[in-house]
Amino acid sequence: MLADGTLAAFGLFLVRTSALVLATPFIGADSVFGGVKVALIASLALISYTTWGAPLPQAQAPLAFAMLALREVLVGLSLALVLQSALLAIRVSGEMIGQEMAFNMANVVDPASGLSTPLVTQLYEAMFMLGLLAVDGHHLVLQALASSFERAPVGALVIEADLPTLVVAQLTQMFAAGVTFAAPVLVLLMLSSLVMGLLARMVPQMNVLEVGFTLRIVVGLVAMTLFSPLIAPALEVLFKGVDEGLETMLLNLGG
Numbered sequence: 001m002l003a004d005g006t007l008a009a010f011g012l013f014l015v016r017t018s019a020l021v022l023a024t025p026f027i028g029a030d031s032v033f034g035g036v037k038v039a040l041i042a043s044l045a046l047i048s049y050t051t052w053g054a055p056l057p058q059a060q061a062p063l064a065f066a067m068l069a070l071r072e073v074l075v076g077l078s079l080a081l082v083l084q085s086a087l088l089a090i091r092v093s094g095e096m097i098g099q100e101m102a103f104n105m106a107n108v109v110d111p112a113s114g115l116s117t118p119l120v121t122q123l124y125e126a127m128f129m130l131g132l133l134a135v136d137g138h139h140l141v142l143q144a145l146a147s148s149f150e151r152a153p154v155g156a157l158v159i160e161a162d163l164p165t166l167v168v169a170q171l172t173q174m175f176a177a178g179v180t181f182a183a184p185v186l187v188l189l190m191l192s193s194l195v196m197g198l199l200a201r202m203v204p205q206m207n208v209l210e211v212g213f214t215l216r217i218v219v220g221l222v223a224m225t226l227f228s229p230l231i232a233p234a235l236e237v238l239f240k241g242v243d244e245g246l247e248t249m250l251l252n253l254g255g
Contacts, residue, residue: 005055008065010045012154013053015069017045019076020145025087026129027141044145052149068155075152079144081167082245083137085174086238090128092178094121100189101220120224124181131235137242144246151250166252170245177241181234188223192216 018041021027027040060068098118132138196212 003055005057008060009053009056009154010049012068012072013045013049013149014041016072016076016148016154017041017048017145019073020080020141021076023077023080024083024141026132027138044142048146048149051146053154056155071156072154075148078167078249079141079148079246082170082242082249083141085170085245086177086242087125087128088171089174089178089181089238090124091121092175093182094118094124096179096182097185097189097220097224100186100193101216120220127231128235128238131232132239132242135239137239140243140246144250147250166249170249173241173245174238177234177238181238184227184230185220185223188219189216192219 021037021041021044027037095118098120101120192215193212196208196215199206199211200208
């Protein structure tokens, strides 16, 4: 027979694990088979409860248990937000480059989000995902989940007051990283726009729209090729930011 409070405690472990797994970009994406996600959540929750779990000390009223479950959702989402913010940096850079290259008119539906995503953004996202898996980024997620049960035990209704500030700081940092990631290509595209403006003044008979559209695409593709060696160092900075962000989030959760 199970001790009183065992199922309730295991349910809270399931809630935190579900929030983290479903909100993590490469694990909880819609393109991943649902049965795989269910099996992963159940196995991680079972292992975590076996290692750190204990029955709740007393029976919880429905409202109190709902508050405890809400706290577990916030903990799981706060950890997943670090990875989502890094992916947001890649999307920001891809959107900016695609906008300057006029590639946003040729969007493709992303099966993971169901949204129309520019081709450049999809290319950078694929590089980010492959690089993250290559440096064992999925292990960072599992380690963060395990550490969260140690530093923020299940069953305590405590949320640090600095958590919203930390979330805003993380998003700001990753947004700046996305702009930096796209900066070299954007500079060349802006210079091409300046050249087109000068040519339009010098040769009024020239069809600026047609020539400019082609020139932007050519310059953008050439710039992406020339600056491709810079992608690896930029991704390393992002991965380091993910690692530091998870550690900072765990320190904050642990008080």
